[in-house]
Amino acid sequence: MMKKGYYTKIAGLGMFLLVLVAFQNYSKAGNENFPEVKFISENKSILELADFDPNDLDEKQWQHLGFSSKQIATILNYKKIVGGKFTSKEQFRKCFAISAEKFAELEPYLALPENNKEAASGNFKSFEKKTITVSGKFNPDHYSAEDWIKMGFSEKQADAILKYKSYLGGSFVSKEKFKECFIISGENFQKISPYLILPENTPANFNKYSKNFKTEKTKILYHTFDPNILDLEGWKSFGFSEKQAQTIINYRDRNLKGSFKNLEDIQKCFVISAEKFEEMKPFIKLSSVQNNENQKHETKQQEKTDFSKVDLNAITFKQLIEFGFDEKAAGSLIGFRKKLGGFVNKEQILTTYNIDPELTQKLLSTAQLNTSNVQKYTLTEAPEEWLKNHPYFKYSADRIIYYRITNPDDRKIWKYLKLKPEYETRMRLYTK
Template sequence: MKKNYYRQLAFLGMLLIILFGFQKYRSNEKEDFSDVRFISNNPKNSHLAEFDPNELDGKQWRNLGFTEKQTTTILNYKKIVGGKFLSKDQFKKCFAVSAEKFSELEPYLILPENNGDSKSSRYNRVEKKSITVSRKFNPDLYNINDWVKMGFSERQAEAIVKYKNYLGGSFVSKEKFKECFIISEEHYKKLSCFLILPEKTPASFNHHVKNSIVNTTKIHYRPFDPNLLDAEGWKSLGFSDKQSQTIVNYRDRNLKGSFKNLEDIQKCFVISPEKFEELKPFIRLNPTTVANRYNNTRTETTQQEKTDFSKVDLNTITFKQLLEFGFDEKAAGSMIGFRKKLGGFVNREQILTTYNIDPELTRKLLSVAQLNTSNIPKYTLFDAPEEWLKNHPYFKYSADKIIFYRLTEKDERKLWKLLKIKPEYEARMKLYLK
């Protein structure tokens, strides 16, 4: 009995110890740890100040917490976007900058929010040049240096002068001056009151004057037969080289060798209504000339049609040969232009996608002519020249991505995945890849 009594007593003692220990553990859970501070592996930079990301070198990027690889990627990305970050939005798109890191740096970036924001940014206020003008001036007399002295960059000045030449050597009016894409609304407001130009564009202004050379000498007209004039003859009447050749081509190709009446001449788009009225009293259409030129043209055409198109290569066929086959000038020009941009046709189906062509006539040509693809330049995604990528119709919309991703990714399959291109576009691109 004593033995059993001691056993029970020992059991109760152990039970009390267990209950006491559990109670102490429960009380520890409520202990106040409010003063405890954990050390973070990536503490935020407390020393950040406003900075221009375009001025940072590799060491400075690493001081901001970026790894060696991330720093290299950021610097390469800056080169790809033109050597300068233009906005916070553009900087954010660099995949080496995480969303969290951007949120940390964003308040300190001296950049506009986006490329179109030019009003509230300190960055733009520093970069923007002011335009200074103190007296009235005729912009037609200004050269590139004059525009640069006014405050425009050299490239802007070149563009302004080029636009003036496009209009025919004169801005014509304040209205036309304002249309120059280099002249912002702010610039125009500042310059408008100083411009020695009419407010409105004259109703007689002809857009095709852009191809002419401004001629200040008065032309003395004499009676002439428009069917006997060559390009030099039309130049003597006041037309530019390009306009003169256009008139000759219009007569020989579109009108089959001769102007039949005054209306044919009037329809030529490089002859303005005002110019036609000047020429009209001196035009002499000779029925004999009309008939002879028409018959001669028919004979030449018959001879040209003897070309054996089964021996012609679609990658070397000329504009003249396409006209010979039956294409009009617009279709022939489109086909030659598309081929030039591609660097050559790889298959016949591509030719059928050309704009402005007659599908039936094109199929007829495809069934007859040869296609030699041996001289077409091809590259890999890694060695393709940047200029080629940016100008090729099949690559230009993905060129920036290719140039960016190939800096760090050397596996072609992974590179295609990063590009995320639709299968049909990828198939087209692979036609020009090794």
């Protein structure tokens, strides 16, 4: 009997220990840090935005706004749940597939009232949908912003359509791709589609990142021109991209010290293909004789240069050579000045690459600096091309262009940019 009681106690103690261990494991599990659930993040490569009605968008158009397939399915299901139509920004924001960050990005462009109360009362800014008018068959690849505006799109929408074309690689490619532009509603696509001079379907070999994919060439209307005075827009009008045009100008101004001396100089520029050169050749008129006379005149003047009277914003390549700069340093200084649009203070000149600091300091203490002709802009007025090419602004250009669409206030834009103090200081040298 005693043995039986002893074993009974041992068994009871064992059961107690098992229960205790199980409880401890349960407690640990309750305190365990499980992995945080995260929704699929949006694609950051968003296109240029413009006012749009989210009720008009199909799956492809949501995709081009940066949403994943799962997020799009959730958004479209949510739209069905709320009655088949988003009635306000407030309602749209409640869709859990749209993060707070994404909503903040899209909110200024949503053609919806702020909340359901405004929607019911009708006391909100109405986003009137303009009538789209098509006069006849056309190739959308050849349309400018002005052409899209004439058709009935707003200025912002026209700009967004052109940005979408650029995103595709410079051509709409097909009606299928054209339809995917989120600015083009289903209703407007049905109206425009019969007039589009585009294939119905996207070619199987299409890749917007492929340089080998060829789109229809625009016929270039050449005219007699002097390559030594042709500016960026002039080269672009001959079919060169903006980067190619800038490369040609840099080649002329830096490598050739300001002018093409003969046709061979033009032919040697690596962005001008042999085929392109032959196209342009009959229209090229070099003012070589006049250039040589000007150079001789400059040389005579430089022999007697009084550098105390020279303006650093006008000093020439040859004058820098005369002062003691080598060709590389002189070219760098002239090139940097041109990119800036002129120096605002002498300290900037010391940041030029390839220069001798001591020799440059000597020049700065001798020569004058006239800043009266340096172009300055407000952030809201600065041309896009200027922002994207200026050494101090080009890295913030896209954000400035984005912010000023809905916030045309320089103080707010500076605040949104959140720049390092030294970067902002440099940029403010060229703003009003």
